[in-house]
Amino acid sequence: MIDVRSDTVTRPTPGMRAAMASAPLGDDVFGEDPTVNALEARVAGVFGREAALFVTSGTMGNQLAIACQTSPGDEVLVGEHAHPVHYEVAAASALSGVQIGVLGAGGTFTADDLEAAVRPPAYYQPRTRLVCVENTHNRAGGRLFPQTAVREITARARALGLASHLDGARVWNAHVATNISLRDLAEGFDTISVCFSKGLGAPVGSALVGSRALVERARRFRKMWGGGMRQSGVLAAAAMYALDHHVARLAEDHEHARAFAAIVAGSPDACVNEADTNIVNVDVVRVPADRVAAQARELGLAIHASDTHRLRAVFHLDVSADAAREAAHVLVAAIRAAVAEARV
Ligand SMILES: Cc1ncc(COP(=O)(O)O)c(C=O)c1O
Incomplete structure:
Protein backbone atom coordinates (compact mmCIF):
# COMPACT_ATOMS: atom_id res chain seq x y z
CA MET A 1 0.00 0.00 0.00
CA HIS A 245 19.08 14.30 8.46
CA HIS A 246 15.58 15.08 7.21
CA VAL A 247 15.34 18.80 6.48
CA ALA A 248 17.20 19.17 3.16
CA ARG A 249 15.56 16.00 1.79
CA LEU A 250 12.12 17.67 1.95
CA ALA A 251 13.02 18.99 -1.52
CA GLU A 252 12.53 15.42 -2.77
CA ASP A 253 9.00 15.36 -1.34
CA HIS A 254 8.25 18.62 -3.15
CA GLU A 255 9.53 17.15 -6.40
CA HIS A 256 7.42 14.04 -5.89
CA ALA A 257 4.35 16.20 -5.23
CA ARG A 258 4.93 18.10 -8.48
CA ALA A 259 5.43 14.88 -10.47
CA PHE A 260 2.24 13.42 -8.95
CA ALA A 261 0.26 16.62 -9.67
CA ALA A 262 1.43 16.72 -13.30
CA ILE A 263 0.19 13.16 -13.95
CA VAL A 264 -3.13 13.59 -12.13
CA ALA A 265 -3.76 16.87 -13.99
CA GLY A 266 -4.02 14.71 -17.12
CA SER A 267 -7.29 13.21 -15.85
CA PRO A 268 -10.32 14.92 -17.45
CA ASP A 269 -12.18 14.54 -14.14
CA ALA A 270 -9.60 16.06 -11.79
CA CYS A 271 -8.54 19.59 -10.96
CA VAL A 272 -5.21 19.86 -9.17
CA ASN A 273 -3.70 22.74 -7.20
CA GLU A 274 -0.23 24.04 -7.89
CA ALA A 275 2.05 22.02 -5.60
CA ASP A 276 4.07 24.66 -3.72
CA THR A 277 5.47 22.04 -1.34
CA ASN A 278 4.56 18.46 -0.34
CA ILE A 279 0.73 18.56 -0.44
CA VAL A 280 -1.54 18.21 -3.47
CA ASN A 281 -5.29 18.80 -3.40
CA VAL A 282 -7.22 16.98 -6.09
CA ASP A 283 -10.78 18.16 -6.74
CA VAL A 284 -13.12 15.62 -8.31
CA VAL A 285 -16.26 17.59 -9.11
CA ARG A 286 -18.25 14.75 -10.71
CA VAL A 287 -17.90 12.12 -7.99
CA PRO A 288 -17.75 11.94 -4.19
CA ALA A 289 -14.15 11.95 -2.97
CA ASP A 290 -14.80 9.09 -0.55
CA ARG A 291 -15.83 6.84 -3.48
CA VAL A 292 -12.56 7.67 -5.23
CA ALA A 293 -10.61 6.99 -2.01
CA ALA A 294 -12.37 3.61 -1.66
CA GLN A 295 -11.54 2.69 -5.28
CA ALA A 296 -7.92 3.81 -4.78
CA ARG A 297 -7.57 1.68 -1.66
CA GLU A 298 -8.63 -1.40 -3.61
CA LEU A 299 -5.86 -0.57 -6.09
CA GLY A 300 -3.21 -0.17 -3.37
CA LEU A 301 -3.28 3.56 -2.61
CA ALA A 302 -4.34 5.10 0.71
CA ILE A 303 -5.42 8.71 0.08
CA HIS A 304 -7.46 11.05 2.26
CA ALA A 305 -10.86 12.41 1.20
CA SER A 306 -10.46 15.82 2.84
CA ASP A 307 -13.78 17.23 1.63
CA THR A 308 -16.89 16.07 -0.23
CA HIS A 309 -15.22 16.46 -3.62
CA ARG A 310 -11.57 16.85 -2.62
CA LEU A 311 -8.75 14.38 -2.04
CA ARG A 312 -5.44 15.27 -0.43
CA ALA A 313 -2.12 13.61 -1.18
CA VAL A 314 0.85 14.33 1.07
CA PHE A 315 4.41 13.30 0.17
CA HIS A 316 6.93 12.20 2.75
CA LEU A 317 10.06 10.17 3.29
CA ASP A 318 8.29 6.82 2.95
CA VAL A 319 7.12 7.64 -0.62
CA SER A 320 9.82 7.24 -3.29
CA ALA A 321 9.83 8.96 -6.70
CA ASP A 322 8.56 5.75 -8.32
CA ALA A 323 5.86 5.35 -5.67
CA ALA A 324 4.72 8.95 -6.24
CA ARG A 325 4.28 8.33 -9.96
CA GLU A 326 2.57 5.00 -9.27
CA ALA A 327 0.25 6.75 -6.80
CA ALA A 328 -0.73 9.25 -9.51
CA HIS A 329 -1.55 6.54 -12.04
CA VAL A 330 -3.56 4.62 -9.44
CA LEU A 331 -5.48 7.75 -8.53
CA VAL A 332 -6.29 8.51 -12.17
CA ALA A 333 -7.59 4.92 -12.55
CA ALA A 334 -9.59 5.23 -9.32
CA ILE A 335 -11.19 8.49 -10.49
CA ARG A 336 -12.07 6.84 -13.82
CA ALA A 337 -13.61 3.87 -12.00
CA ALA A 338 -15.60 6.13 -9.65
CA VAL A 339 -16.91 8.18 -12.59
CA ALA A 340 -17.93 4.99 -14.43
CA GLU A 341 -19.61 3.69 -11.26
CA ALA A 342 -21.55 6.98 -10.90
CA ARG A 343 -22.85 6.67 -14.49
CA VAL A 344 -24.36 3.20 -13.90
C1 LIG B 1 -0.69 23.33 9.98
C2 LIG B 1 -0.85 22.38 11.12
N1 LIG B 1 -0.79 22.85 12.37
C3 LIG B 1 -0.92 22.05 13.43
C4 LIG B 1 -1.09 20.70 13.28
C5 LIG B 1 -1.31 19.83 14.49
O1 LIG B 1 -0.37 18.86 14.65
P1 LIG B 1 -0.70 17.53 15.54
O2 LIG B 1 -1.41 16.61 14.62
O3 LIG B 1 0.66 17.09 15.94
O4 LIG B 1 -1.53 17.96 16.68
C6 LIG B 1 -1.15 20.16 11.97
C7 LIG B 1 -1.36 18.71 11.78
O5 LIG B 1 -1.43 18.22 10.68
C8 LIG B 1 -1.04 21.03 10.88
O6 LIG B 1 -1.15 20.58 9.61
Whole structure:
Protein backbone atom coordinates (compact mmCIF):
# COMPACT_ATOMS: atom_id res chain seq x y z
CA MET A 1 0.00 0.00 0.00
CA ILE A 2 1.32 3.46 -0.91
CA ASP A 3 0.16 5.80 1.85
CA VAL A 4 -0.20 9.49 0.95
CA ARG A 5 -2.93 10.28 3.49
CA SER A 6 -0.55 12.44 5.50
CA ASP A 7 3.12 13.09 6.22
CA THR A 8 2.37 11.95 9.79
CA VAL A 9 2.28 8.27 8.76
CA THR A 10 6.07 7.88 8.51
CA ARG A 11 7.86 5.34 10.70
CA PRO A 12 11.21 6.12 12.35
CA THR A 13 14.13 5.06 10.16
CA PRO A 14 16.77 2.63 11.52
CA GLY A 15 19.14 5.58 12.09
CA MET A 16 16.47 7.46 14.00
CA ARG A 17 15.66 4.40 16.12
CA ALA A 18 19.35 4.01 16.95
CA ALA A 19 19.53 7.67 18.02
CA MET A 20 16.46 7.16 20.22
CA ALA A 21 17.91 4.02 21.79
CA SER A 22 21.19 5.67 22.76
CA ALA A 23 19.85 9.04 23.97
CA PRO A 24 20.89 10.18 27.46
CA LEU A 25 17.74 10.54 29.55
CA GLY A 26 16.39 12.11 32.73
CA ASP A 27 13.09 13.32 34.17
CA ASP A 28 11.96 16.28 32.08
CA VAL A 29 9.32 17.38 34.60
CA PHE A 30 12.33 18.05 36.86
CA GLY A 31 14.06 19.72 33.90
CA GLU A 32 16.67 16.93 33.96
CA ASP A 33 16.42 15.30 30.56
CA PRO A 34 19.63 16.32 28.76
CA THR A 35 18.31 15.37 25.32
CA VAL A 36 15.13 17.42 25.73
CA ASN A 37 17.17 20.33 27.07
CA ALA A 38 19.54 20.10 24.09
CA LEU A 39 16.67 19.95 21.60
CA GLU A 40 14.94 22.95 23.18
CA ALA A 41 18.17 25.00 23.12
CA ARG A 42 18.82 24.01 19.52
CA VAL A 43 15.34 24.87 18.28
CA ALA A 44 15.36 28.21 20.12
CA GLY A 45 18.71 28.97 18.46
CA VAL A 46 17.52 28.00 14.98
CA PHE A 47 14.73 30.57 15.25
CA GLY A 48 16.86 33.17 17.05
CA ARG A 49 14.70 33.10 20.19
CA GLU A 50 15.37 32.81 23.92
CA ALA A 51 13.60 29.54 24.60
CA ALA A 52 11.63 26.58 23.30
CA LEU A 53 9.40 23.96 24.90
CA PHE A 54 9.14 20.37 23.65
CA VAL A 55 5.45 19.46 23.49
CA THR A 56 3.37 16.46 22.53
CA SER A 57 1.82 17.77 19.32
CA GLY A 58 1.31 20.66 16.95
CA THR A 59 -2.13 21.09 18.46
CA MET A 60 -0.58 21.56 21.90
CA GLY A 61 1.94 24.06 20.46
CA ASN A 62 -0.81 26.14 18.88
CA GLN A 63 -3.06 25.96 21.93
CA LEU A 64 -0.26 26.94 24.31
CA ALA A 65 0.47 29.95 22.08
CA ILE A 66 -3.20 30.94 22.29
CA ALA A 67 -3.49 30.33 26.05
CA CYS A 68 -0.34 32.33 26.80
CA GLN A 69 -1.32 35.34 24.71
CA THR A 70 -5.05 35.77 25.33
CA SER A 71 -7.67 35.98 28.08
CA PRO A 72 -11.22 34.61 28.04
CA GLY A 73 -13.44 36.86 25.90
CA ASP A 74 -10.66 37.67 23.42
CA GLU A 75 -10.69 37.01 19.69
CA VAL A 76 -7.96 35.22 17.73
CA LEU A 77 -7.75 35.91 13.98
CA VAL A 78 -6.61 33.15 11.61
CA GLY A 79 -6.56 32.53 7.84
CA GLU A 80 -9.37 30.60 6.17
CA HIS A 81 -9.34 26.86 6.96
CA ALA A 82 -6.58 27.24 9.55
CA HIS A 83 -5.72 24.10 11.50
CA PRO A 84 -7.28 25.27 14.82
CA VAL A 85 -10.61 25.85 13.02
CA HIS A 86 -10.92 22.34 11.59
CA TYR A 87 -8.77 19.92 13.52
CA GLU A 88 -8.22 21.03 17.12
CA VAL A 89 -11.62 20.10 18.60
CA ALA A 90 -12.53 23.75 19.32
CA ALA A 91 -9.70 23.75 21.87
CA ALA A 92 -9.25 27.52 21.67
CA SER A 93 -12.76 28.01 23.05
CA ALA A 94 -12.64 25.05 25.44
CA LEU A 95 -9.19 25.73 26.93
CA SER A 96 -8.71 29.49 26.54
CA GLY A 97 -12.30 30.80 26.30
CA VAL A 98 -11.58 32.71 23.10
CA GLN A 99 -13.45 33.12 19.83
CA ILE A 100 -11.82 32.55 16.46
CA GLY A 101 -12.35 34.94 13.54
CA VAL A 102 -11.35 34.11 9.97
CA LEU A 103 -9.44 36.40 7.60
CA GLY A 104 -8.98 36.41 3.80
CA ALA A 105 -9.49 33.47 1.45
CA GLY A 106 -7.49 30.36 0.62
CA GLY A 107 -5.40 30.44 3.79
CA THR A 108 -3.53 33.67 3.16
CA PHE A 109 -4.49 37.25 4.01
CA THR A 110 -2.97 40.72 4.05
CA ALA A 111 -2.08 43.27 6.71
CA ASP A 112 -5.05 45.35 5.49
CA ASP A 113 -7.38 42.34 5.99
CA LEU A 114 -6.02 42.11 9.51
CA GLU A 115 -6.45 45.79 10.31
CA ALA A 116 -9.99 45.80 8.90
CA ALA A 117 -10.95 42.89 11.18
CA VAL A 118 -9.59 44.35 14.41
CA ARG A 119 -12.54 45.31 16.57
CA PRO A 120 -13.08 48.75 18.09
CA PRO A 121 -12.47 48.98 21.84
CA ALA A 122 -16.17 48.76 22.81
CA TYR A 123 -16.70 46.90 26.07
CA TYR A 124 -19.37 44.68 24.47
CA GLN A 125 -17.13 43.41 21.65
CA PRO A 126 -14.51 40.68 21.86
CA ARG A 127 -11.01 42.09 22.29
CA THR A 128 -8.91 41.23 19.23
CA ARG A 129 -5.69 40.00 20.73
CA LEU A 130 -3.77 37.52 18.53
CA VAL A 131 -3.25 36.80 14.84
CA CYS A 132 -2.03 33.43 13.52
CA VAL A 133 -0.32 32.70 10.22
CA GLU A 134 -0.10 29.08 8.95
CA ASN A 135 2.97 28.50 6.77
CA THR A 136 2.82 26.22 4.92
CA HIS A 137 -0.95 25.97 4.88
CA ASN A 138 -2.30 22.45 5.23
CA ARG A 139 -5.83 22.67 3.82
CA ALA A 140 -4.76 25.10 1.10
CA GLY A 141 -2.56 22.30 -0.28
CA GLY A 142 0.80 23.04 1.34
CA ARG A 143 0.57 26.66 0.19
CA LEU A 144 3.41 29.04 0.95
CA PHE A 145 2.39 32.23 2.71
CA PRO A 146 4.06 35.06 0.71
CA GLN A 147 6.92 36.38 2.83
CA THR A 148 6.27 40.05 2.00
CA ALA A 149 2.74 39.64 3.35
CA VAL A 150 4.08 37.89 6.46
CA ARG A 151 6.42 40.81 7.21
CA GLU A 152 3.63 43.34 6.76
CA ILE A 153 1.26 41.30 8.94
CA THR A 154 3.67 40.95 11.87
CA ALA A 155 4.60 44.65 11.69
CA ARG A 156 0.94 45.72 11.49
CA ALA A 157 0.01 43.38 14.34
CA ARG A 158 2.64 44.99 16.53
CA ALA A 159 1.46 48.49 15.55
CA LEU A 160 -2.12 47.48 16.43
CA GLY A 161 -1.07 46.03 19.79
CA LEU A 162 -1.75 42.41 18.80
CA ALA A 163 0.42 39.38 19.45
CA SER A 164 1.28 37.17 16.48
CA HIS A 165 1.81 33.41 16.19
CA LEU A 166 3.28 31.34 13.38
CA ASP A 167 1.77 27.86 13.01
CA GLY A 168 4.92 26.45 11.49
CA ALA A 169 4.02 22.77 11.65
CA ARG A 170 5.57 22.61 8.16
CA VAL A 171 7.79 25.68 8.28
CA TRP A 172 10.65 23.31 7.35
CA ASN A 173 8.95 22.76 3.98
CA ALA A 174 8.57 26.53 3.53
CA HIS A 175 12.28 26.96 4.31
CA VAL A 176 13.37 24.33 1.78
CA ALA A 177 10.94 25.51 -0.92
CA THR A 178 11.86 29.20 -0.68
CA ASN A 179 15.47 29.12 0.56
CA ILE A 180 14.46 31.70 3.16
CA SER A 181 16.13 30.93 6.49
CA LEU A 182 14.01 29.56 9.33
CA ARG A 183 14.96 32.61 11.36
CA ASP A 184 13.68 34.96 8.64
CA LEU A 185 10.47 32.97 8.15
CA ALA A 186 9.78 33.36 11.88
CA GLU A 187 10.92 36.98 12.21
CA GLY A 188 8.42 39.32 13.82
CA PHE A 189 6.25 36.59 15.39
CA ASP A 190 5.92 36.46 19.17
CA THR A 191 5.54 32.67 19.13
CA ILE A 192 6.22 29.88 16.67
CA SER A 193 5.04 26.27 16.82
CA VAL A 194 6.87 23.64 14.77
CA CYS A 195 6.36 19.89 14.29
CA PHE A 196 8.95 17.13 14.09
CA SER A 197 6.33 14.46 13.41
CA LYS A 198 5.23 15.59 9.92
CA GLY A 199 7.64 15.71 6.98
CA LEU A 200 10.64 15.46 9.30
CA GLY A 201 9.61 11.90 10.13
CA ALA A 202 9.87 11.80 13.93
CA PRO A 203 7.24 9.63 15.64
CA VAL A 204 6.04 12.27 18.14
CA GLY A 205 6.71 15.85 19.07
CA SER A 206 6.50 19.55 18.39
CA ALA A 207 7.96 22.68 19.96
CA LEU A 208 6.70 26.09 21.00
CA VAL A 209 9.33 28.81 20.54
CA GLY A 210 9.35 32.31 22.02
CA SER A 211 10.62 34.50 24.83
CA ARG A 212 11.83 32.87 28.04
CA ALA A 213 8.95 34.38 30.04
CA LEU A 214 6.34 33.08 27.59
CA VAL A 215 7.87 29.61 27.44
CA GLU A 216 7.85 29.39 31.25
CA ARG A 217 4.18 30.31 31.24
CA ALA A 218 3.56 27.68 28.54
CA ARG A 219 5.38 25.10 30.69
CA ARG A 220 2.77 25.60 33.42
CA PHE A 221 -0.12 25.12 30.97
CA ARG A 222 1.59 22.08 29.44
CA LYS A 223 1.68 20.44 32.89
CA MET A 224 -1.88 21.55 33.66
CA TRP A 225 -3.09 19.91 30.42
CA GLY A 226 -1.34 16.65 31.22
CA GLY A 227 1.53 17.20 28.79
CA GLY A 228 4.40 17.01 31.30
CA MET A 229 6.60 14.14 30.11
CA ARG A 230 9.34 12.24 31.91
CA GLN A 231 12.15 10.51 29.93
CA SER A 232 10.94 12.25 26.77
CA GLY A 233 14.53 12.42 25.57
CA VAL A 234 13.78 9.24 23.58
CA LEU A 235 11.41 11.39 21.53
CA ALA A 236 13.61 14.49 21.53
CA ALA A 237 16.44 12.32 20.15
CA ALA A 238 14.24 11.44 17.18
CA ALA A 239 13.56 15.13 16.63
CA MET A 240 17.29 15.91 16.84
CA TYR A 241 18.01 13.19 14.32
CA ALA A 242 15.30 14.58 12.03
CA LEU A 243 16.83 18.07 12.19
CA ASP A 244 20.22 16.61 11.26
CA HIS A 245 19.08 14.30 8.46
CA HIS A 246 15.58 15.08 7.21
CA VAL A 247 15.34 18.80 6.48
CA ALA A 248 17.20 19.17 3.16
CA ARG A 249 15.56 16.00 1.79
CA LEU A 250 12.12 17.67 1.95
CA ALA A 251 13.02 18.99 -1.52
CA GLU A 252 12.53 15.42 -2.77
CA ASP A 253 9.00 15.36 -1.34
CA HIS A 254 8.25 18.62 -3.15
CA GLU A 255 9.53 17.15 -6.40
CA HIS A 256 7.42 14.04 -5.89
CA ALA A 257 4.35 16.20 -5.23
CA ARG A 258 4.93 18.10 -8.48
CA ALA A 259 5.43 14.88 -10.47
CA PHE A 260 2.24 13.42 -8.95
CA ALA A 261 0.26 16.62 -9.67
CA ALA A 262 1.43 16.72 -13.30
CA ILE A 263 0.19 13.16 -13.95
CA VAL A 264 -3.13 13.59 -12.13
CA ALA A 265 -3.76 16.87 -13.99
CA GLY A 266 -4.02 14.71 -17.12
CA SER A 267 -7.29 13.21 -15.85
CA PRO A 268 -10.32 14.92 -17.45
CA ASP A 269 -12.18 14.54 -14.14
CA ALA A 270 -9.60 16.06 -11.79
CA CYS A 271 -8.54 19.59 -10.96
CA VAL A 272 -5.21 19.86 -9.17
CA ASN A 273 -3.70 22.74 -7.20
CA GLU A 274 -0.23 24.04 -7.89
CA ALA A 275 2.05 22.02 -5.60
CA ASP A 276 4.07 24.66 -3.72
CA THR A 277 5.47 22.04 -1.34
CA ASN A 278 4.56 18.46 -0.34
CA ILE A 279 0.73 18.56 -0.44
CA VAL A 280 -1.54 18.21 -3.47
CA ASN A 281 -5.29 18.80 -3.40
CA VAL A 282 -7.22 16.98 -6.09
CA ASP A 283 -10.78 18.16 -6.74
CA VAL A 284 -13.12 15.62 -8.31
CA VAL A 285 -16.26 17.59 -9.11
CA ARG A 286 -18.25 14.75 -10.71
CA VAL A 287 -17.90 12.12 -7.99
CA PRO A 288 -17.75 11.94 -4.19
CA ALA A 289 -14.15 11.95 -2.97
CA ASP A 290 -14.80 9.09 -0.55
CA ARG A 291 -15.83 6.84 -3.48
CA VAL A 292 -12.56 7.67 -5.23
CA ALA A 293 -10.61 6.99 -2.01
CA ALA A 294 -12.37 3.61 -1.66
CA GLN A 295 -11.54 2.69 -5.28
CA ALA A 296 -7.92 3.81 -4.78
CA ARG A 297 -7.57 1.68 -1.66
CA GLU A 298 -8.63 -1.40 -3.61
CA LEU A 299 -5.86 -0.57 -6.09
CA GLY A 300 -3.21 -0.17 -3.37
CA LEU A 301 -3.28 3.56 -2.61
CA ALA A 302 -4.34 5.10 0.71
CA ILE A 303 -5.42 8.71 0.08
CA HIS A 304 -7.46 11.05 2.26
CA ALA A 305 -10.86 12.41 1.20
CA SER A 306 -10.46 15.82 2.84
CA ASP A 307 -13.78 17.23 1.63
CA THR A 308 -16.89 16.07 -0.23
CA HIS A 309 -15.22 16.46 -3.62
CA ARG A 310 -11.57 16.85 -2.62
CA LEU A 311 -8.75 14.38 -2.04
CA ARG A 312 -5.44 15.27 -0.43
CA ALA A 313 -2.12 13.61 -1.18
CA VAL A 314 0.85 14.33 1.07
CA PHE A 315 4.41 13.30 0.17
CA HIS A 316 6.93 12.20 2.75
CA LEU A 317 10.06 10.17 3.29
CA ASP A 318 8.29 6.82 2.95
CA VAL A 319 7.12 7.64 -0.62
CA SER A 320 9.82 7.24 -3.29
CA ALA A 321 9.83 8.96 -6.70
CA ASP A 322 8.56 5.75 -8.32
CA ALA A 323 5.86 5.35 -5.67
CA ALA A 324 4.72 8.95 -6.24
CA ARG A 325 4.28 8.33 -9.96
CA GLU A 326 2.57 5.00 -9.27
CA ALA A 327 0.25 6.75 -6.80
CA ALA A 328 -0.73 9.25 -9.51
CA HIS A 329 -1.55 6.54 -12.04
CA VAL A 330 -3.56 4.62 -9.44
CA LEU A 331 -5.48 7.75 -8.53
CA VAL A 332 -6.29 8.51 -12.17
CA ALA A 333 -7.59 4.92 -12.55
CA ALA A 334 -9.59 5.23 -9.32
CA ILE A 335 -11.19 8.49 -10.49
CA ARG A 336 -12.07 6.84 -13.82
CA ALA A 337 -13.61 3.87 -12.00
CA ALA A 338 -15.60 6.13 -9.65
CA VAL A 339 -16.91 8.18 -12.59
CA ALA A 340 -17.93 4.99 -14.43
CA GLU A 341 -19.61 3.69 -11.26
CA ALA A 342 -21.55 6.98 -10.90
CA ARG A 343 -22.85 6.67 -14.49
CA VAL A 344 -24.36 3.20 -13.90
C1 LIG B 1 -0.69 23.33 9.98
C2 LIG B 1 -0.85 22.38 11.12
N1 LIG B 1 -0.79 22.85 12.37
C3 LIG B 1 -0.92 22.05 13.43
C4 LIG B 1 -1.09 20.70 13.28
C5 LIG B 1 -1.31 19.83 14.49
O1 LIG B 1 -0.37 18.86 14.65
P1 LIG B 1 -0.70 17.53 15.54
O2 LIG B 1 -1.41 16.61 14.62
O3 LIG B 1 0.66 17.09 15.94
O4 LIG B 1 -1.53 17.96 16.68
C6 LIG B 1 -1.15 20.16 11.97
C7 LIG B 1 -1.36 18.71 11.78
O5 LIG B 1 -1.43 18.22 10.68
C8 LIG B 1 -1.04 21.03 10.88
O6 LIG B 1 -1.15 20.58 9.61
